[in-house]
Amino acid sequence: xxxxxxxxxxxxxxxxxxxxxxxxxxxxxxxxxxxxxxxxxxxxxxxxxxxxxxxxxxxxxxxxxxxxxxxxxxxxxxxxxxxxxxxxxxxxxxxxxxxxxxxxxxxxxxxxxxxxxxxxxxxxxxxxxxxxxxxxxxxxxxxxxxxxxxxxxxxxxxxxxxxxxxxxxxxxxxxxxxxxxxxxxxxxxxxxxxxxxxxxxxxxxxxxxxxxxxxxxxxxxxxxxxxxxxxxxxxxxxxxxxxxxxxxxxxxxxxxxxxxxxxxxxxxxxxxxxxxxxxxxxxx
Ligand SMILES: NC(=O)c1ccc[n+]([C@@H]2O[C@H](COP(=O)([O-])OP(=O)(O)OC[C@H]3O[C@@H](n4cnc5c(N)ncnc54)[C@H](OP(=O)(O)O)[C@@H]3O)[C@@H](O)[C@H]2O)c1
Numbered sequence: 001x002x003x004x005x006x007x008x009x010x011x012x013x014x015x016x017x018x019x020x021x022x023x024x025x026x027x028x029x030x031x032x033x034x035x036x037x038x039x040x041x042x043x044x045x046x047x048x049x050x051x052x053x054x055x056x057x058x059x060x061x062x063x064x065x066x067x068x069x070x071x072x073x074x075x076x077x078x079x080x081x082x083x084x085x086x087x088x089x090x091x092x093x094x095x096x097x098x099x100x101x102x103x104x105x106x107x108x109x110x111x112x113x114x115x116x117x118x119x120x121x122x123x124x125x126x127x128x129x130x131x132x133x134x135x136x137x138x139x140x141x142x143x144x145x146x147x148x149x150x151x152x153x154x155x156x157x158x159x160x161x162x163x164x165x166x167x168x169x170x171x172x173x174x175x176x177x178x179x180x181x182x183x184x185x186x187x188x189x190x191x192x193x194x195x196x197x198x199x200x201x202x203x204x205x206x207x208x209x210x211x212x213x214x215x216x217x218x219x220x221x222x223x224x225x226x227x228x229x230x231x232x233x234x235x236x237x238x239x240x241x242x243x244x245x246x247x248x249x250x251x252x253x254x255x256x257x258x259x260x261x262x263x264x265x266x267x268x269x270x271x272x273x274x275x276x277x278x279x280x281x282x283x284x
Contacts, residue, residue: 007031007081008240009074011064011122012092013057014041016191017141017232021089023048024233025240026057033077035062037069037092064092064118065110074125087137087240088126090119095156095193097214098200099207107200108155115159120166127174134178137240140167141232142183144250144258148269151279152207152214164248171247182239182247187254190226194218209282217277227252 008025012018013034022034022045034045034057042059049057058080062073078085094114096107119140130136145153146160164183171181201211235251250256261269274280 005029005031006086006240007033007084008087008089009033009035009077009085009122009126010089010091011035011062011118012037013045013059014038015044016193017186017189017229018089018091019045019048020229020233021091021236022057023052023054024230024237026054027052028237028241030240031081033058033060033080035060035073035077037061037063064090064122065113067121070118070121070125074122078129083129084133085126085129085136086133087139088122089139089141089236090122091139091141092118093141093193095153095197096200097152097197097211099152099205099210100154102200102202102205102207103155107198111155111159112162115156116162116166119163123170127179130179131174131177136179137245138167138170138174138179138181139236139239140181140183141236142167142185144185144187144252144255146183146185147255147258147262148273151273151277152211168247180245182245182249184232184236184239185248185250185255185258186232186235187250187252187256187258188222188226189229189232189252190223191229194223194226206284209284210279213278213282221276225254 008030010018010022013022014036022032026032036059039059039061046056060073060076063069094111096111123138140163142163143160145157146164150157167181167183232251235249239245239249250259
């Protein structure tokens, strides 16, 4: 796919990886429709486009958990692009920290509705256009967490594992129509998600020690190693321009390690996770 005036719709462009991907692709002369659930939050995107010497991007409101909003967002994007869509980047995402037993069904649904059903909703809306074009790229921003279980992150992991199983199956159906599916698996990147992720920590939790151990690992080991989100933006741009991108694209060292963890026996990978997080020293 050559990138001259190609058109792309990206979800979750108010911050982080979505914002940087929008700027990166606009810098490569893509026609970018940057969507966000609250367009009032476009200031950060505008500041980055200015800094990059670009014109302000088209922003459309789009909440991936709301079928009507998703429909209106895709329609608005198609109006801006003259009905063509070369790529959709399903980036919008959320996480949830806490021991599974302490979570409730509302929280399960919030995470799955955003990370899994959100991507499904958007994909179903753009597929008719891409099928008709006989071309298109569906990029799904997954995670290294799709490759191994993470303590205190079970809802997030379940959403990304499900996303990958769905995507792998979908690819068989749409590739004959010229539509390619790609899973981008970032490792650890410096975005708002780490601070905004709700921590479910009831005072009477049986897992307080586990949560503290994991939080300490995140604060002391994980976050200091967070990388520049523009790395992921460049990886997405490469996926969109490569003639034959890989189906799964790991971005960053953590993602490459996660891909290895996924291939070794669980006995070994889980011991490594316990050791790394300090959970091997936790006893209830
Ligand atoms: N950062 C990492 O280390 C990392 C690693 C692996 C994978 N990822 C994945 O990367 C993606 C982007 O996350 P990020 O790290 O860039 O975090 P972020 O800065 O928190 O960005 C998340 C984006 O998703 C949007 N969003 C959340 N719920 C939405 C909804 N219902 N409808 C539309 N947009 C919604 C947020 O909008 P609001 O501003 O309105 O909340 C925000 O724009 C996620 O899928 C995440 O799982 C991140």
